[in-house]
Amino acid sequence: MCGIIGFVGSGEAAPVLLDGLKRLEYRGYDSAGVAVSGADGINMVKTIGKVEELVKKVHECDRLRGSCGIGHTRWATHGIPSDINAHPHMSEDGKFAVVHNGIIENFTALRSEFEQKGVKFQSETDTEVIVCLLAYYYDGDVKKAIMKTLSRLEGSYAIGILCADEPEKIYAAKVASPLIIGVGAGENFFASDITALVSHTKNVIDLDDGEIVEMTADSLVIYNHAGKPVEKPAKFVAWDIAAAEKNGYEHFMLKEIMEQPGALKATIEPRIKDGWIVFDDIDIDMTKFNRILITACGSAYYAGCVGRNVIETLCRIPVEAEVASELRYRHPLVDEKTLVIVVSQSGETADTIASMKECKKLGATTLAIVNVVGSTIAKLADNVIYTWAGPEIAVATTKGYTTQVAVLDMFAMWAAEKLGRISEEEYKSLLVDLMRLPERAQRALDLSSRVKKLADKYYDRSSLFFIGRNIDYSVCLEGSLKLKEISYIHSEAYAAGELKHGTIALIEPGRLVVALCCLEELFEKTVSNIEQVKARGAQVLGVALENNRRIFSEADDVLLVPVTNKLLVPVIEIIPLQLFAYYVARKNKCDIDKPKNLAKSVTVE
Ligand code: M6R
Numbered sequence: 001m002c003g004i005i006g007f008v009g010s011g012e013a014a015p016v017l018l019d020g021l022k023r024l025e026y027r028g029y030d031s032a033g034v035a036v037s038g039a040d041g042i043n044m045v046k047t048i049g050k051v052e053e054l055v056k057k058v059h060e061c062d063r064l065r066g067s068c069g070i071g072h073t074r075w076a077t078h079g080i081p082s083d084i085n086a087h088p089h090m091s092e093d094g095k096f097a098v099v100h101n102g103i104i105e106n107f108t109a110l111r112s113e114f115e116q117k118g119v120k121f122q123s124e125t126d127t128e129v130i131v132c133l134l135a136y137y138y139d140g141d142v143k144k145a146i147m148k149t150l151s152r153l154e155g156s157y158a159i160g161i162l163c164a165d166e167p168e169k170i171y172a173a174k175v176a177s178p179l180i181i182g183v184g185a186g187e188n189f190f191a192s193d194i195t196a197l198v199s200h201t202k203n204v205i206d207l208d209d210g211e212i213v214e215m216t217a218d219s220l221v222i223y224n225h226a227g228k229p230v231e232k233p234a235k236f237v238a239w240d241i242a243a244a245e246k247n248g249y250e251h252f253m254l255k256e257i258m259e260q261p262g263a264l265k266a267t268i269e270p271r272i273k274d275g276w277i278v279f280d281d282i283d284i285d286m287t288k289f290n291r292i293l294i295t296a297c298g299s300a301y302y303a304g305c306v307g308r309n310v311i312e313t314l315c316r317i318p319v320e321a322e323v324a325s326e327l328r329y330r331h332p333l334v335d336e337k338t339l340v341i342v343v344s345q346s347g348e349t350a351d352t353i354a355s356m357k358e359c360k361k362l363g364a365t366t367l368a369i370v371n372v373v374g375s376t377i378a379k380l381a382d383n384v385i386y387t388w389a390g391p392e393i394a395v396a397t398t399k400g401y402t403t404q405v406a407v408l409d410m411f412a413m414w415a416a417e418k419l420g421r422i423s424e425e426e427y428k429s430l431l432v433d434l435m436r437l438p439e440r441a442q443r444a445l446d447l448s449s450r451v452k453k454l455a456d457k458y459y460d461r462s463s464l465f466f467i468g469r470n471i472d473y474s475v476c477l478e479g480s481l482k483l484k485e486i487s488y489i490h491s492e493a494y495a496a497g498e499l500k501h502g503t504i505a506l507i508e509p510g511r512l513v514v515a516l517c518c519l520e521e522l523f524e525k526t527v528s529n530i531e532q533v534k535a536r537g538a539q540v541l542g543v544a545l546e547n548n549r550r551i552f553s554e555a556d557d558v559l560l561v562p563v564t565n566k567l568l569v570p571v572i573e574i575i576p577l578q579l580f581a582y583y584v585a586r587k588n589k590c591d592i593d594k595p596k597n598l599a600k601s602v603t604v605e
Contacts, residue, residue: 001025001027001029001075001076001101001599001600001601001602001603002027002029002072002073002087002100002102002192002603003021003025003029003072003073003101003191003196004024004069004072004099004101004158004159004172004179004190004191004192004195005017005020005021005024005070005072005189005190005191005192005194005196005549006069006071006099006102006160006170006172006189006190006191006215007070007187007188007189008067008068008168008170008188008189008215008217008459009067009068009184009187009188009189009217009288010067010112010187011067011069011187011215011398012065012066012067013036013064013066013067013068013069013577014058014064014069015032015037016069016200017034017069017070018034018041018054018055018058018069018071019199020191020196020197020402021034021051021054021072021073021196021605022051022190023177023193023196023199024073024193024195024196024389024474025050025051025073025190025594025602026195026394026395026594027073027075027193027599027600027601027602028075028247028395028594028598028599028601029073029074029075029599030048030049030074030075030076030077030332031047031048031049031056031069031073031074031081031082031083031085032046032047032049032050032051032053032054032071032072032073032074032086033047033071033074033086033087033088033095033097033099034046034054034058034064034069034070034071034073034088035069035070035071035090035162036064036065036066036068036069037066037068037069037089037097037162037163037164037166037168038064038065038068038166039065039066039167039569040063040065040511041164042090042095042096042097042162042164043061043064043065043066043096044064044081044088044090044097045057045058045061045062045064045088045550046087046088047083047086047224048081048082048083048086050077051073051309055386063169063427066167068086068096068162068167068168068169068170069162069170070088070098070099070160070161070162070164070170071088071089071099072085072086072088072099072100072101072153072160073204074087074233075375075599076126076342077103077126077444078103078107078125078126078127078272079123079124079125080124080570084122085123085124085125085297085524086125087100087125087127087295088162088520089122089123089125089127089130089131089319090130090131091131091134091135092120092135093134093135093540093590094164094287095134095135095138095163095164095165095172096135096138096161096162096164097131097161097162098127098130098159098161098162098231099127099158099159099160099177100127100130100157100159100160100182101156101157101158101159101177101179101192101423101603102120102155102157102158102175102176102177102603103126103156103157103158104126104127104129104130104153104154104155104156104253104322105154105155106152106153106154106155106159107126107129107155107177110129110132110133110222110386111128111129111150111171111549114129114132114136115348116397117136118296119132119324121278123422126155129148130157130159130402133145133148133149133152133153133409134146134149134163137149140165140447142163142166142169142171142214142297143163143171143212143214143223143227143335143416143521144160146161146171146173146212147212147227148290149484150173150175150210150212150225153175153600154457154555155173155175155176155458156175156176156177156350156369156603157173157176157354158172158173158174158177158178158179158192159172159173159174160172160190161173161236162234168216169214169215169216169416170188170190170192170215171212171213171214171371172207172212172213172215173210173211173212173213174207174208174209174211174571176193176207176208176209176376177461177603178346178348178375178376178603179191179207179536180193180194180197180204180309180603181190181206181207181213181220181222181234182197182200182203182204183201183203183204183205183234184200184201185505186218187200188215188216188217188220188319189201190207190213190215192601193372193601194237194391195393195578196390198237199327200416201238201465202236202237202238202402203234203237203565204234204235204237204375205232205233205234205235205306206232206379207224207233207295208223208572210224210225211223211224211225211230212227217238217310219226221561225498235374237373239345240368241243243362250537251394251517251582251586251591251592251593252393252394252588253394253396253398253486253582253592253593256392256393256398256399256594257398257399257445257575257579257582258393258445259390259399260399260402260441260445261401261438261442261445261488261577262442263388263390263402263403263570264387264391264402264403264437264438264439264441265438266388266389266405266502267387267388267389267403267406267407268406268410268434268435268437268438269410269435270597271410272311272431272434272579275428275431276417277410277413277414277417277431279384279385279410279411279414279604280490281384281385281386282367282383282384282385283383284339284365284367284383286315286339286415286418286419287418287419288336288337288339288365289317289337289338289339289365290317290318290337290338291317291318291319291320291337291338291339291340291399292315292317292318292319292320292339292340292514293319293320293321293327293332293334293339293340293341293359293364294308294319294320294321294322294340294341294342294343294408294447295321295322295323295327295340295342295343295352295355295356295359296321296323296324296343296344296352297324297325297341297351297352297602298402298481299321299345299354299400299478299481299482299604300343300344300345300349300397300400300510301321301323301324301343301399302401302474302477302478302481303343303401303404303405303408303478304321304341304343304407304408305321305405305474305477306320306344306474306570307319307321307404307405307408307409307412307473308406308474309322309423309470309471309567310408310409310412310471310567311412311476313412313424313567313584314412314415314416314421315412315415315416315419316419316421316476316569317415323351323407324342324351324352324354324355325351325358326350327353327355328331328354328355328358328360330477332358332359332362332518334358334359334362334363335362335363335364336363336364336365336366338359338363338365339360339364339365339366340359340360340364340365340366340367341366341367341368341369341408341411342355342366342368342370342377343368343369343404343408344355344368344370344371344375344377344379344399345368345370345371345372345387345389345400345401346370346371346372346375346417346600346601346602347368347370347371347372347375347376347377347378348375348376348377348601349377349600349601349602349603350603351523351602352377352381353377353466354488354572356368356377356381357380358381360380360382365382365383366380366381366382366383367381367382367384367385367411368380368381368383368384368385369384369385369386369387369407369408369411370385370386371386371387371388371389371392371400371403373386380459384499385407385411387400387403387404387406387407388403389403389507392595392600393596393600394592394593394600395485395486395593395595395598396482396485396486396577396581396595397590399484399579401574402441402480402571402575403422404431405570405574406434406437407544408481409571410434410436412567413427413430413431413434415589429565430565430567430568433565434568436478436551436564437564437568437571437572438597440561440562440572441571441572441575442562443561444561444562444572444575444576445575445579446574446580447559447575447576447593448562448579449468450557450559451576451579451580451583452579452583453496453583454541454557454580454583454584455579455580455586455587456583456587458512458539458541458584459487459583459584459587459588460509460588461489461511461512462489462490463489463490463492463511464489464490464492464504464511464512464513465480465491465492465493465494465499465503465507465511465513465514465516465533466480466492466493466494466513466514466516466577467493467496467504467513467514467516467521467526467529467530467533468477468489468495468496468514468515468517468524468526469495469496469497469500469519469522470519470522471518471519471566471567471569471570472496472517472518472519472522472526472569472573472604473494473495473496473514473516474570475491475495475516475517475518475569475574476493476514477493477576478495478574478577478595479514479516479574479577479578479580480492480493481493482578482581483577483580483581483584483585483596484505484578485581485583486581486582486590486592486595487581487584487585487588487590487596488590488595489584489588491597494530496515496525496526497525497529497532498533499529500529502531504532504533504536506539507533507536507537508536508537508538508540508541509536509537510537510538510539511531511533511536511537511538511539512538512540512541513533513538513540513541514540514541514543514580515529515530515541515542515543515555515578516543516545516550516573517548518543518544518545518561518566518569518573519542519566519569520545520548521566523544523548523550527554530554530555531544531554534554534588536575538592540554540555540557541555541556541558541559541561542555542557542558543558543559543560543561543573543576543577544560544561544563545560545562545563545569546560546561546562546563548560549586553576553591554592559576559591561573561575561576
């Protein structure tokens with residue numbers, strides 16, 4: 001969703017801001033803009049469309065001179081994508097410019113209050129009320145004006161602020177939206193996330209809710225909600241710039257698919273000590289719980305669906321998985337005997353955060369499985385297990401998902417052992433397969449050229465189905481989402497046995513059905529569903545384990561993946577489906593890393 005960058009240093013601000021916005025593009029946006037504060041006040045340039053458009057406009061404009069500025073990529077919520085609705089927004093008197101991520105929930109009331117005072121709003125955004133408030137409360141003291149403004153705002157926000165009277169300073173503040181500070185040498189930054197900063201500095205400070213930061217090139221002061229300065233040391237972030245760049249790949253998505261063996265290794269290996277899974281960072285007594293609830297959104301939820309099966313199978317505890325945007329409205333039956341597992345790559349998904357807060361309020365213990373260190377979910381959870389996938393830039397998650405599934409697998413084994421529900425023999429055999437996941441993921445990646453050929457064959461289908469049973473079905477959900485989100489082809493995931501209860505009416509000659517058949521014990525059952533769709537003219541692409549020969553007589557095309565323990569299969573089985581989605585989207589010339597209408601980090605509900 002919206003991306004924010006702020007810079008103050010000794011060189012020109014505009015190129016730094018534009019570079020930062022390029023690196024934030026992956027978050028998803030539909031317009032962009034920058035404002036620079038200089039000797040002649042604040043000047044800004046904004047445009048609908050891509051950052052390249054903005055770069056052109058900035059080059060045509062010779063007014064953006066100054067060493068202090070703010071930039072923004074906007075993902076429209078209030079008001080259509082347009083030049084006018086793009087950020088920054090400026091106060092009528094030209095004193096303040098603001099960029100904002102989040103939603104001001106009481107903006108309608110604030111807007112009419114200022115309309116009654118005679119203010120003429122330029123845009124349809126909720127953000128413009130922030131500059132009105134700043135200008136209204138400003139009496140020469142910027143910090144005071146910011147504090148008074150924040151006290152009037154309801155909702156979530158990360159904001160960056162310029163004041164024309166202080167052309168060598170930038171300010172920022174946040175409540176419930178991500179914002180970090182980058183501490184450089186003779187320059188300082190703020191940004192929505194680390195990817196915008198790593199080329200400049202790896203020393204970062206997390207801003208907490210209610211805090212305000214005031215920065216010049218050489219100084220940085222953080223104030224708490226009461227306006228008192230607070231000391232916060234910078235943390236060193238190990239992510240390197242290469243990890244956030246394409247390294248010769250055509251798309252981030254392909255690079256990230258190919259990085260999965262390494263990401264799995266980084267996630268799994270350090271947690272295996274003397275033949276046992278050890279989570280140094282969590283303090284959970286499994287005997288306290290009579291149920292587990294997994295909540296998340298999108299692919300993280302689908303990872304949770306896999307986790308539900310694995311945890312329930314190994315631990316024999318009831319496990320439910322529920323999408324976070326629905327959970328809170330169900331008045332969930334959650335109490336101190338419930339362990340709530342929250343799964344999120346970004347750690348900033350608004351629905352997931354809201355669900356987690358609700359469950360905590362009801363007394364549950366929370367465990368977050370998160371990729372981004374120091375993110376909101378990581379900070380709010382009682383316990384955190386990080387996936388060590390490294391930065392994920394493509395909007396469509398790949399290594400984020402597989403590492404989440406791997407952590408859920410490890411957690412299931414760990415918890416089953418703590419509860420005494422798994423024999424040492426079964427544990428050790430699963431552990432061997434767990435440790436071999438990176439190598440088997442690599443072998444699944446070797447299917448790439450075969451998958452590309454199949455994508456060339458099937459890329460022009462208007463609609464298709466993914467079917468499977470049990471754990472295969474959980475993988476269908478993710479395979480189907482991958483395809484639709486980047487290729488815009490309609491696709492549905494169906495529990496194979498459920499198709500005949502209505503949806504089979506949509507099976508017609510030429511319809512592609514991708515049948516996942518890796519669960520050996522249910523193979524014959526899925527074969528009968530394959531026969532049902534074939535009898536109605538469907539073409540079938542079967543995905544099965546390498547030792548399966550029957551599949552060749554059932555499916556029109558086949559992809560065979562390395563054999564592993566049935567509980568761990570999803571990590572391997574999803575890989576050809578990720579590649580299939582990628583190559584179909586590429587053949588259809590889609591904007592793979594930044595699919596239309598989507599955002600990487602969904603920070604609004
Ligand atoms: O950052 P999160 O894991 O919380 O994100 C959850 C979903 O928004 C995310 O998985 C989304 O579905 C992706 N576009 C899937 O590729």
